[in-house]
Amino acid sequence: MGSSRTRSPQVPGPIEPLRAHLLDWWERDGRHHIPWKLHPDGSRPGPGEPLAAYGVWVAEVMLQQTQLAVVLPYWHRWMAAFPDLDALAAASEHEVLMLWQGLGYYARARRLHAGARQLHATSQPSPQGTGDPWPRTLEGWMALPGIGRSTAGSILSSAFDRPFAILDGNVQRVLARLVAHPAPPKRELAGFWRLSETLLDPQRPRAFNQALMDLGAGVCTPRQPSCGACPWQAHCAAYAAGDPGRFPVKDTPPPVPFQVIGVGVVSDAAGRVLIDQRLPEGLLGGLWEFPGGKQEPGEAIEATIQRELREELAIEVTVGEELITLEHAYSHKRLRFVVHLCRWLAGEPQPLASQQVRWVTPDELASYPFPAANARIIAALEARVAAGSSLAAG
DNA sequence: AAGTCGTGGTC
DNA sequence: TGACCAAGACT
Structure with a gap:
């Protein structure tokens, strides 16, 4: 192996304390009022208890490269207009784009629409009707247009509490700081996926993934992270190095014409x-x-x-x-x-x-x-x- | 495998 | 106030 290559990110020490500290923090300070992560009556799902997959799917696509606060009003309008899979599959592209108007990355809307028609077509009434069109595997979700590995993992962990890792921008930043990774995470994605999978709590994947994202969004923020409030402060290599804001390391972006x-x-x-x-x-x-x-x-x-x-x-x-x-x-x-x-x-x-x-x-x-x-x-x-x-x- | 693909929040 | 950036996917 070339000695100039960056070392793959490694878990620092025992995993159980990391999981416990994060989940304890999340119970106290996490975001617990996200509508698609609650039952219709507003109660939180217990471990292993499924949520309505349709609303989770819509939300996770809207959340690609888009902050939660921006998504919320769009999600509510969308669910009112297209309350379930059949309604979305029956909608026109014009109606779909009207509701996506202003949210950006419009291919997401077209792919969500196409995915709904795909699921609708392939899940048509087997007479004995198991009646559930929703995949339970990573490959099943990734077969839908617009769903990559991270979104698939988010949906499976969120809707069904299944143990699939995620690796969005929040998680990349948190993990890059945790191990003080000296290069841009983009160059070492396989290693970061392994790290996310290793850390994931197999007993509580839904809560763990949500905690990781909430930590990135509210504590381990891009600028001026609140390390004093962080459950991983004692484990964090970037904090120990005295300059957490230096991570994740960035490539210089190309000039925009x-x-x-x-x-x-x-x-x-x-x-x-x-x-x-x-x-x-x-x-x-x-x-x-x-x-x-x-x-x-x-x-x-x-x-x-x-x-x-x-x-x-x-x-x-x-x-x-x-x-x-x-x-x-x-x-x-x-x-x-x-x-x-x-x-x-x-x-x-x-x-x-x-x-x-x-x-x-x-x-x-x-x-x-x-x-x-x-x-x-x-x-x-x-x-x-x-x-x-x-x-x-x- | 770098380029393409939006918008609003934030400081 | 311009620059950075967000719950990425696709080619």
Whole structure:
């Protein structure tokens, strides 16, 4: 073995005290009011007692790269609209995206929807009807779109109290500090999985995994961890080294490109505006938007808008005054949207770079799923309509 | 196996 | 206030 390779993370000392300290802390200071982790009457499930898997599944997908506080209102609205597997399987993609609107990573919604139809189709009434569509194995859950190993482990431990480990960002941070791992966890995921599995309490996997996540979210936080409140302080190598904030070690992130996007709010003589539905895959897949595209070097923004509408919709417009300019940061790029009011001149709009295009009245916009940046454009548009101004001045 | 994929909270 | 980051999965 090359001596330059990082050592796999090892459990520090006996495991039982680690489990006991963590679970004692969790009983006292953990988050015990998460709705999908309780029975409908609000009581906590006993050891081994199952929870309704559907709500857990929905929650765990929403929680991918998304904090609990953000998820809660989305989860409640979702469960009201699609209370069970059959309801979700029967829903349209439009309804699904409406309820996911603003939550981000929209592929999660499409995959959840596809997974519901998959489960619904394969669990159809065997006449003797065991009637439970929910997998009990890691492989069974990972066969569903959008479910990786960590989400599968979360669902199985949470819904059925089965002993499957998890390895989300919280757990990676807690474990990296516990052992003072000298390299980014991403480079040693297999070792961190082994560590998570080794630590997991096989008698109380549901409580243990939840405790680990609560510890990461509330005590072992990314910045300024509250080591004084930590049940693992005496076991923690990063704390012993005197600088827990130094872990987990990070790679320097790649630079994010910056682009200017010209956007047209095109109106016709009747005051309707033109929107298009983005392609089903890729960035913001399946959502609706105001059409536009990237500004080319040396190009005036009005020319960008005119060119993009010609290339992507096959229409001719006059570009009028600016409605709003806004900046928006995605994970891997930063965009500035420069939005101009436009007047339609000629050409039936064609979906050359989208799924479909549609003329709608301003008050109909609320019934389409839009990404967050477009929601701000809509707000500016509504304000102008409310003020009684013409949509295509000039 | 690095890049792609959103948004809001937080300091 | 910009930069970091979150209950990751997929290609």
